[in-house]
Amino acid sequence: MRLRLHKKRIGLVSLLTVVLGVSLLLPMAAPQTAKAAQRPLFHEAVRHDIGGILYSAAVEDVNRDGKKDIIAINVPEKIMSVLLGNGDGTFRNGSQSPVGSLPRKVAFADFNGDGAVDAAVSSSGDNTLSILMGLGDGSFLPETRVLVGAEPIGLVQGDFNGDGNSDLAVANNSSNEVSILLGKGDGTFSTQSLYSVGINPRSLVAEDFNKDGKLDLAVANNSSANISILLGDGNGGFAAISPLSSGRSPIGLQAADFNQDGNLDLAVAANNDNTVNVFLGNGDGTFGPVSTYPLGSLPLDLELGDFDGDGNLDLLGGVQGASVPILFGNGDGTFQPPFSDSYPFAGQVTSGDLNGDGKPDIVTVHAGGYLQVMNSAADGTLNLALDRYEVREDAGSVTVAVYRTGGSYGQAKIRLLTLEGTAAAGRDYSAIDDTLVFDQGETSKQYSIPITNMVGYQGDRSFQVQISTPSNGAVLGTQTVSSVMILEGADLPDTTAPILDASRFGSIDHYSGVNDQLYGDDNAVGEAGTVVRAYLWNDADGDGTVGGGELGAGLVVGISMADGSVPAGDIGDLAPGIYVFVVTATDASGNESELAASAAVSVTLAKGASPEPADTVPPVWPTGAKLDFSGLASSAVTLEWPEASDDTGIEAYEIYQGASRVNSLSAAARSYTVTGLTANVDYTFMVKAVDAAGNGSSDLAGSVRTPPPSGSGAGSGFSETGPITAPALLAKSPESRxxxxxxxxxxxxxxxxxxxxxxxxxxxxxxxxxxxxxxxxxxxxxxxxxxxxxxxxxxxxxxxxxxxxxxxxxxxxxxxxxxxxxxxxxxLPSEEPGTVSPLPFNDVKGHWAHAEMQAAFSMGLVKGDISGTFRPDNDVSRAEWTVMLDRLLKSSRAASSGFFTDNGSIPAWAKEAVDGAAERGLITGYADGTFRPGQSLTRAEIAVILGRVLKWPDDGKVGGNSEAGAVLGGLAFEDDAEIPAWAKGYVRKAVKQGLLQGRGAGRFAPNEQVTRAEAAVLLVRLSRILDVS
CATH class of the missing domain: 2.60.40.10 (Immunoglobulins)
Structure with missing residues (x-):
């Protein structure tokens, strides 16, 4: 059965009968369903005249500028015409390349491996393909011819033999075959291989229908009303399986995953049935039963695209005598009834994103020698959110918002720029001239404009933000300009000089060789923190006023205190005499009090001779000196000591009982009897030698216990200095610092x-x-x-x-x-320890656990800090370990229920992980109900947690502390006795399974802390046991 054309415009149809080889039959009625689809938005169709009679068109970027171009096939003039896209849905004329007789379809690939897009055009009049090598600028070298079967129409490119070169498959309409031409990678092809298919094959697709990694073919056979399936062997060969029965005169074959099950499906227009047939793939090269949907009058073509932006693929039909219809996909392999909204009439269609808005646009192909382009459109009204923004200059930036109201269909763009006011671009803020892009469904956009924190007081100042030139059908609202007021953050400049009272200044007359000083009493300066200077004044003209050249250089005396006083500061080692200094105070803003006679301070210096240097050498005891005790009784004891020596002589000997001084004796004293003691009590005594300058020797100390009362039966004792008749202990010290x-x-x-x-x-x-x-x-x-x-x-x-x-x-x-x-x-506020580092850790190179740490990082289990460090040898805290473990287990989040009494101290970044682990019984905390998130984790505790993760049986439980409840078992470690009973069974199993090892010298070290590196190693080992990737 042949294709049918609508009986309209008889002269042109008669020509098409000859050129296209189609017959003219009446259309059949198509059943309709009642479900309405979402209305897509398109701009009015724009006509582009090409000339001649156009059979088909395709969309491709042939000049490598990132913008889609349109390539049309002109049948009688044997021309491939290029319209170069401008990226906004408009086009300019490009190259025209001669091709063979009665050209039909075009396919694109890089046939010679030079990075430029090449073209292949089927020429049905001379049974060849025209191969055109692209130059990368949208133009092509003259064609070379490749012989194929009789009347080639449909063609498709793909790598059929897996050699990395693009190959071609051609549907030969009259010889009922498919030609396979294997590319050599230099723009030439091997001799064709032929595969028989149905009668009058016109369109075909190349996809991997049986998911074996090899391209297969599906071919729509127009007159035998079926679809041939040829499964590829990956070497360029194909084997046919049972064909699919379709509607009458199938054409415009397409393949895609319509029901989103990962298997490729087929859709084909049935020309003589006015329908589209959909076959859902089974993933093994076979397909389910046909589903049929009305399409329109005598369809000649079919195109795919998500035209309504709902994420599901839709079908665009090329029909005769009516507007092109769209069948909106439901995402499950079914489609809604045809939808059309005064779209052009066209039998051939193609689509692509021609205006750069992320949505497919429609191109209709007209035999009259022209194309029509319908670019997808957007709606909505765009306004700035506010007419005025205020921002402190130290805020760093101001964020402005643009709202989209009245519709959010399609992608709309708008220009946003700043305009100077009293604020200057580059000084007060960063100038902006940018484009905001609203994708479909977006109703608001925010934009951050940097604000400069100026030094010093600048006052409030403002600039403007403006939106303009909306694109793609969106319009401007009324709020197109907003003002931004930058609020000055600095205080008003201080221009008032400090108050200074010269009458409250005095001087210190030091001995010769020592700098003399000035100082200020309370309230000498009326402001704290000022720099006080003294200027030597020589009133040369005797007029009592400070004139030019009469002041010396300013000497910094000091800084004024909160009470207005000024600590003594040097003014130099001056000779005896009377001096006058003018004193000033300068505040932080640089304001200096007046240099005037009213600020003069008179200084009179006598400069006496320097005194003898102070004695700083303390007395010393002779070598081997000790404090002796004698006459020990229940209420008294006599202290005896040797003579101390000093460079200026001993002034006195001070006697201490405990920390209290009880007497001071003359330099001649060598003993002292302490009375008033209590029987059977410990006492400490100390003797210190002191010279006239108050320098004290080291303490000569001893302790003694008084004997019990007579008849108590107590035995003899011992003091630090030798045997005594009662036991000796130290007295209680009062030292508490x-x-x-x-x-x-x-x-x-x-x-x-x-x-x-x-x-x-x-x-x-x-x-x-x-x-x-x-x-x-x-x-x-x-x-x-x-x-x-x-x-x-x-x-x-x-x-x-x-x-x-x-x-x-x-x-x-x-x-x-x-x-x-x-x-x-x-x-202070902080982020989670280990905020994600964008780079591999820089402090683990050469570390014994380097490989495991990098593996844990790659799995997303551990993170470094913002400088890219991991701190491998630091202890891991209980909160950090719980978060790492949670990442491995991918636990579902528990609602925060506060399992622990110290829930408030658990960091925000760890709360969900801690609650989840507690809910699953992986952690239990301490006997007092606390979790202690910052405490380091011990090796015994981590063994128990690992056992709970791996669900080891805990028969033979015993009581314990933190992570209690473990099986008992023999361990071969030297420090077995140190392993808590509640952890022994888990330790044994963890060691046996290779999760944990000893720490050398036969020790397990259960109470030592786990490091971050060891935690990473454990996570990697645990992931292998759990088979987690």
Missing amino acids: LKQLSLTAAGTALVMTPPFQADVHDYAALTRGAQVSLSFESLHPLAKVEINGQIVKGKYTADLKAGDNLLEMRIYAEDRTSTTYRLTLTR
């Missing part, structure tokens, strides 16, 4: 304000970390340290919540007196 205190976070020392001193009790520090580690030492070794109610030794780790955290350290002396130190630790 710290000797050292420091803070670290993530291995980095924190700055304490003020720096630590034993007698300063209040400190502050800032950090972004979730934990802070304290290191400390008391002055007395037997003093006890309590932090927030917990007795600790040497080190303490504190979990921090966001904002201020108060830690109280109470130091208890032996005698139970105490001193309290207060630390205010402020945790």
Whole structure:
């Protein structure tokens, strides 16, 4: 059966009967369904005259400018004509290339491997293909001919033998065959191979229908009313399987996945039935039963595209005597009834994105020698959201918004630019001239304009933002210009000089060889923080006013304090005499008080002789000196000591009982009896030699216990200096101060304000970390340290919540007196540790776990910080490990329900992972209900968590602490006894399965912390066991 043409315009039809080889029969009626489709928007069709009689057209970028061009086939003039696209849906005339007799269809590929698009045109009048090598600019070299079968019409390109070169398949209408021409990669082809198909094959497609990675062919046979399926062998050969029965006169064959099941389907126009046939593929080269939909009068062509923008493929029909119809796809392999909206009449159609809006446009091909282009359109009204924006100059940027109302179909573009006002582009803000693109369905766009934070006071200033030239059918609204007011962030400039009272300044007359000084009493300067200078004044003309050349260089005396005083500052080692200085104060804005006689300070210097240097050498005890005890009784003891020596002589000997001085004796004294003691009590005594300058020797100390009352039965004792008649112990010390205190976070020392001193009790520090580690030492070794109610030794780790955290350290002396130190630790806002790094880690090269860390990174399990570091040897915290594990397990998110009493201290980036892990029973926390997110994870704890992930049976449970409940089992480690009972079974299994190993010397080290590198290794090993990629 032959194709039918509509009986209209008899003269042209008669010519087509000869040229195209078609017959003229009446159309059949097509059934209709009632479901309406979404109305796509197109601009009015634009006509482009080509000349002659056009058979077909195609869309391709033949000049490599990224813009689609149209290529038309002119039958009687034997020309391939090019219209070069401008990217906006308009076109300009391009090249015209001669081809063979009665040309029909064109296919494009890079046949000679030069990167330019080449063309192949079927010439039905001389049974050849015209091969045209493209020059890359839209023009082509003269044709070369390749012989094929009788009356070639349809053709398609593809790599049929897998050699990387483009091959051709041609439907030969009169010889009922398909020619296969294998490309050699240089623009030439091997001799054709022929495969028999049905009667009068006119169109064909090349796709992988059986999903074996090799291209297959489907061929629409016009007169035998079927579709041949030829399965490719990947070497350029094909084998036919049973054909598909179709409607009458199938033509315009297309292949695509209409039902989105991953299998290729077929659609073909049935000319004599006025329908389109759809066959859904099974993925093995076979197809399901035909589904038939009305298409229109005597269809000659079929084209694919998502014309309504819903994500489903639609069918565009080329029909005779009526507007071209669109059948909108439902995405499940079914289609809605034909839709047409005064579109052109055309039997041949093609499509492509001609105006760059991401939607297919329609090209209709007319035998009268012209094309019509319908570009997809958009709708909506575009307005700036506000007529005025305000932004502080230190905000960094201002964000303006553009709204699209009244419709959101299609892609619309609009120009956005800035216009200067009192604010200058490049100084106050960055000039903008850009395009905003609204894709289909988008109703708002935001744009950030950088704002410059100017130094100093500039005042408020403004500029404008304007939108203009909407594209593709969208229109401008009424709000097309907005003003942006930049609000000055700096204070008004300070132009007032500080007030200075010269009467409140005085001088210090030092000895010769020492600089003399000026100082200011309270309220000498009316503003804190000013720089005070003194100018030596020589009133040469005696007029009592400060004149030019009468002042020396300004000497900086000091900085004024909050109470207006000025600490003493040097003015030089001046000779005896009377001097006059003019004193000024200069504030931070550079305002200096007046250089006037009213600011003069008179300085009188006597400059006496320097005194003898002060004695700084302390007395010393003779070598081997010790404090002796004698006459020990239950209420008294005598202290004895040797003579100390000093360069200026001993002034006195001071006697201490414990920390209290009880007497001061003359330099001649060598003993002292202490009375009033209590029986059977420990006492510490100390003697210190002091010279006239107050320098003290080292302490000569000893301790003793008084004997019990007579008849108590107590035995003899021992003092530090030898045997005595009662046991000796140290008396209770009252020392309750710290000797050292420091803070670290993530291995980095924190700055304490003020720096630590034993007698300063209040400190502050800032950090972004979730934990802070304290290191400390008391002055007395037997003093006890309590932090927030917990007795600790040497080190303490504190979990921090966001904002201020108060830690109280109470130091208890032996005698139970105490001193309290207060630390205010402020945790600043921070992102998750390990914000995604765009580069591989830069601190893992050469590390023993380098490969596993990179593997964990590639799997998205671990992340580095913003500088690309991973910190492999840092401890992994419980929160960090839980997040890493959650990424591996891809757990569904649990609603945050606060499983732990310290839920508020769990960082936001870890909450979902922690709640999910707790809900699944992977973590249980501590006996007091806390999770302690910042605490480091131990090797014993991680063994238990791994066991829970792998669902190891926990028969033989025993009680425990943090991650309790494990099976018991023998372990071969030297430190087996140190492994908690609740972890032993899990440790044994983790070691047996190769998840965990010892740490050398036969030790497992259960209570040592897990590092970030070890965590990455465990995740990779666990992923292999779980078969997670």
